[in-house]
Amino acid sequence: MAAQLIHADAALTPRPIWCVTPQNWRTVASDLPAPALAFAEASGFKAEAGALLVLPAADGSIAGVLFGCEEAPRDPLSFGKLATALPAGDYVLAHPPANPRLAALGFLLGGYRFTRYGKRPVADVRLVVPNGTDEADLRRTAEAVTLTRDLVNTPANDLGPAEIEAAVRTLAARFGAQVNVTTGDDLLAANFPLIHAVGRASPRAPRLIDLSWGEPGAPKVTLVGKGVAFDTGGLDIKPSSGMLLMKKDMGGAANAIGLAQMIMGRALPVRLRLIVAAVENAIDGSAFRPGDVFPSRKGLTVEIGNTDAEGRLILADALSLADEEAPELLIDFATLTGAARVALGPQLPPAYTEDDALAADLARHGAAEADPSWRMPLWAPYASMLDSKIADLNNAPGGGFAGSITAALFLQRFVSRAGAWLHLDIYAWNPSSRPGRPEGGEAQTIRALDALLAERYGA
Numbered sequence: 452m453a454a455q456l457i458h459a460d461a462a463l464t465p466r467p468i469w470c471v472t473p474q475n476w477r478t479v480a481s482d483l484p485a486p487a488l489a490f491a492e493a494s495g496f497k498a499e500a501g502a503l504l505v506l507p508a509a510d511g512s513i514a515g516v517l518f519g520c521e522e523a524p525r526d527p528l529s530f531g532k533l534a535t536a537l538p539a540g541d542y543v544l545a546h547p548p549a550n551p552r553l554a555a556l557g558f559l560l561g562g563y564r565f566t567r568y569g570k571r572p573v574a575d576v577r578l579v580v581p582n583g584t585d586e587a588d589l590r591r592t593a594e595a596v597t598l599t600r601d602l603v604n605t606p607a608n609d610l611g612p613a614e615i616e617a618a619v620r621t622l623a624a625r626f627g628a629q630v631n632v633t634t635g636d637d638l639l640a641a642n643f644p645l646i647h648a649v650g651r652a653s654p655r656a657p658r659l660i661d662l663s664w665g666e667p668g669a670p671k672v673t674l675v676g677k678g679v680a681f682d683t684g685g686l687d688i689k690p691s692s693g694m695l696l697m698k699k700d701m702g703g704a705a706n707a708i709g710l711a712q713m714i715m716g717r718a719l720p721v722r723l724r725l726i727v728a729a730v731e732n733a734i735d736g737s738a739f740r741p742g743d744v745f746p747s748r749k750g751l752t753v754e755i756g757n758t759d760a761e762g763r764l765i766l767a768d769a770l771s772l773a774d775e776e777a778p779e780l781l782i783d784f785a786t787l788t789g790a791a792r793v794a795l796g797p798q799l800p801p802a803y804t805e806d807d808a809l810a811a812d813l814a815r816h817g818a819a820e821a822d823p824s825w826r827m828p829l830w831a832p833y834a835s836m837l838d839s840k841i842a843d844l845n846n847a848p849g850g851g852f853a854g855s856i857t858a859a860l861f862l863q864r865f866v867s868r869a870g871a872w873l874h875l876d877i878y879a880w881n882p883s884s885r886p887g888r889p890e891g892g893e894a895q896t897i898r899a900l901d902a903l904l905a906e907r908y909g910a
Contacts, residue, residue, distance in 0.1 A: 453573035454534035454562025456555060456580050456589060457541065465579050467515040467545030468533070470554075471498040472522050479517075479546055487514045501529060501886075503536055513538065520548050527553035527821045531561025531887025539574035544581050551581035552589070553821055557887035559593040565604040565891060591716045592901070596894040599709035603879050603892025607681035607698045611655040612729035615678045615704055619660050619727060622708060626715040628664035628723075643728075643772075645753065645764040648745050650730030652738035655680070657730040659769065662723075664715055669722040670908055671778035672714070673869075675769045676707030677762045677785035678729035685732050685758030686740055699892060700762070702879025703785035704729065710784075710897040714904060721908050726773050728765035732758070744842045748772060749865050754839040757847035762787050763861050764846055770865045780809075781869035782900065783862065784877055790854025791876040794827070800878065800895050801827040803859040806871040812906070813873070817899040824875065824896050827856060834860050 459465075469479045476498040480488055487506040496504045502519030516537065520529070527550045533542075548554045558578050564571050580586045602610065602618060616632055623630045635656035638647040643659050650657025660678075679700040683689060689697070704727045711725040739745070743755045745764075748771040753764065762785050773781055791801045802824040804810050810826045817823040836848040836857050844864060848857055859874050866872045877895040884890045 453564065453575055454558050455575070455577045456559065456586060457577045459543070459579050463541050465541040465543040466513050468542050469515060469517050469546040470520040470544065470548040471517055471546070472520050473498050474522055475546070484508070484514055491517060500524075501532065503532065505538065513540070515545065516542065522549065524549055526886065528557030528560065528887030530554040531557035531885075533578075534558050534561035534576055535573055537574070537576045539576060541577045541579070543579040547581055552584045555581050555584055556589055556592060559589060560596055560887040561889070563597060563600060563889055565601060567601070567605065591713065592898060595709040595713045595716070595897065598712060599705045599894035599897065600892040602705035602708065603699050603702045605698070607731070610698070610701070611680045611731055612650070612658050612678065613655060615680060615701060615727060615729040616658055616660050618708060619662055619725065622712055622715075623662050623664070626664060628662050628715070631661045632658050633661075634658040642748050643768045644746050644748070645768045646728050646730060648739045648743075649685075649732055649761045649764050652685070652735045653731035653733035655731050657728075659772070660725075660727040660729060661772070662711065662725040665722040666720070667722060669720050670780075671724065671776065672721045672780045672904065672908070673724040673726065673773045673778040673782070674707040674711055675766065675773050675781070675783040676704030676725070676727045677701070677766055677783075677787065678704030678727045679762055679765070680729065680731045682732045682759070682761065683734055685734060685761060686738055687758045688734065689759060696880065699880050700786050701729070702877060702892065703762075703783070703787070705892070706784040706877060706879060706894055706897050709894050710900055713897060713901040717901070717905060719904060719908055721904070724773065724778065726769050728769040730761075730765055732761045747865070751844055751864060752842040754842040754845045755847075756845045756849065760847035760858075763858050766862055767865045770862060774866050774868050777868040777870070779870040780873070781866060781871070782873045782875070784875050784896075786879050787876045788855045788858050790858075792878060794855060795825055797878045797880065797882055798823070800824045801855050801859075801876045802896070803827055803829055803874040803876070804872060805829060806873075809871050809873060812903050813896075813899060816902040816906070817896070820898045820902055822896060822899040824899070827859070829859055829863060830856055831860075833857055837861055
């Protein structure tokens, strides 16, 4: 990241950043050096949200920066704009915003750039850690978001099922976790028939990745991620426009991996399990077909209504495995449905759970962390849409109604023993840049969940 945090004693004559609002502008203006104030007035600066003005000193250097804020910020990560808009150098919050911690986090996240295939030059901008904020926690969070974004941004030719496995193994080696992987035809012998069916047409073998960390007697928290490295749609093939972003169809796995890193980095006293079903939904003579019927790990049979509804198939087997040990909390992440984007857009992932306390906690922490989601109903009457004439379930009901809800109801059939289950139908992508959130792969809900888990299980 070009944007960095530094200690005050390491800063080289840091330039002040004044967070100005319509309410405090007169107070801040009275403290400005006369030449700087004159420049601001001549420039027509107005204390509006997002307004930015670099003030010159009499000798031509930078006297400081005016940045427009809100008393009650609608976007606490708006300071992400400064990571790329300021000249290189060291800065300090001379007049802090309403939430200095999220301002500093937004600054860090705004400096993210995906540079694997070529460096895009960005000025090195450093911000003095605001008083009262936990620098280590900010770095831990930014590191996990960076990992998540990097995974989602990596194209499928360099990130297939094996590379997703490698990312989990790297994480396990760092934190002393254990990993077991079931690959290729071994999935059939191990009773993961749906994962095998979806991934068998690719030359890159499908796999079930299973990481465990923490004391066996600690509360069990299990994360499950959809890891479709690329989704052609299968025999129900997508149009070319529908494939342009399908490198991000492993965004659920990326977010689960990112949250797992946050949990282990925090040394949270839980028994963590991370399960990733990693496949490529490709096409050859062995591809699964519309109308096929497969058993699942749980024993339910599934008729294939559409091969492009593959994510819920691999999650069904992964969730069944996770549910078998009855974790206290089971969370799955998946870039599952276009219907979720139609309903709530790219910034607001639907959240499904029958646990009212969990839903309330997620909403509360989502608001506090500027990492929102929106609770949607597991509307039982819609379960009949999943009926099949020849099997227990159909993976893709026709009609086009309530697509995100019916997908969640499908997954719910494979969870029965977990104390609480939460399903997140995320987008994992920023279609355009916003402060702190550059265009491209994104971590969604993991900062809110990190705070929720810390509150529930923190020592």
